[in-house]
Amino acid sequence: MTRPIEIVLVYQSLLGIYGDRGNAMVLRQRLLQRGIDAELIEVEPGDVVPSTGSVYLLGGGEDAAQVSAVKHLKEDGHLFEAIGSGAVLFAVCAGYQIAGQTFTVGERDEIIEGLGLLDVTTRRGTERAVGEILTRWERPDGVESLITGFENHGGFTTLGPGAAPLAFVEIGIGNANDGTEGAVQGKVIGTYPHGPVLARNPELADHLLELALERRLDPLPNEEITELRRQRVAAIRRQGLRR
Numbered sequence: 001m002t003r004p005i006e007i008v009l010v011y012q013s014l015l016g017i018y019g020d021r022g023n024a025m026v027l028r029q030r031l032l033q034r035g036i037d038a039e040l041i042e043v044e045p046g047d048v049v050p051s052t053g054s055v056y057l058l059g060g061g062e063d064a065a066q067v068s069a070v071k072h073l074k075e076d077g078h079l080f081e082a083i084g085s086g087a088v089l090f091a092v093c094a095g096y097q098i099a100g101q102t103f104t105v106g107e108r109d110e111i112i113e114g115l116g117l118l119d120v121t122t123r124r125g126t127e128r129a130v131g132e133i134l135t136r137w138e139r140p141d142g143v144e145s146l147i148t149g150f151e152n153h154g155g156f157t158t159l160g161p162g163a164a165p166l167a168f169v170e171i172g173i174g175n176a177n178d179g180t181e182g183a184v185q186g187k188v189i190g191t192y193p194h195g196p197v198l199a200r201n202p203e204l205a206d207h208l209l210e211l212a213l214e215r216r217l218d219p220l221p222n223e224e225i226t227e228l229r230r231q232r233v234a235a236i237r238r239q240g241l242r243r
């Protein structure tokens with residue numbers, strides 16, 4: 001019997017306030033719908049993080065929780081091991097920031113060392129980015145796909161030479177109001193949109209699964225989601241024009 005694919009949801013008690021746990025459910029469900037056995041493993045600080053996961057997920061959270069999450073993940077060490085052996089990390093907002101080199105927290109903008117899995121740095125921005133975001137993402141097959149979500153972050157993120165932008169902003173702030181959104185470095189992907197973003201953007205979910213499994217997956221019927229996406233993109237564009 002083949003082992004189920006393990007989707008590891010990391011520290012929801014710290015990085016779980018924006019509903020990003022839905023990303024884990026979407027990944028599992030899209031595997032099950034294709035007849036691929038998948039298991040959702042949730043770990044909290046103090047639990048041993050498994051090193052056998054195929055996809056690890058970090059979500060959004062508050063400044064203090066970010067500091068705590070970094071401390072526990074460094075003490076545990078297994079996330080680094082898993083990424084080193086080819087697992088995918090999908091990190092949203094606070095999770096994205098802590099995956100980087102450094103980020104700042106609190107009123108005094110204390111600089112905290114991140115996990116160093118992405119060549120990005122985060123500092124307090126010139127404004128708080130709050131609202132719907134619409135970006136253009138180039139799929140691995142070269143076809144452009146729109147990503148929608150909502151962003152809510154005070155930190156602005158700058159990419160170093162080791163990371164490439166995940167997408168380009170049509171509406172919203174993204175990394176640092178510089179036209180870029182998110183970062184990719186190997187199989188580590190960071191991004192700002194919540195939603196959960198993988199529920200809103202199933203092509204991105206399938207991309208993560210294909211990265212993890214290292215093979216192409218058959219498409220799933222998406223009519224309902226496609227119509228919802230059409231309506232949402234139109235709504236964001238209408239709103240964006242009024243900003």
Ligand code: GLN
Pocket residue numbers: 018059060061062063092093094095097152153154155156
């Ligand atoms: N505390 C971080 C910031 O404000 C992350 C916020 C979040 O995860 N939404 O930039």
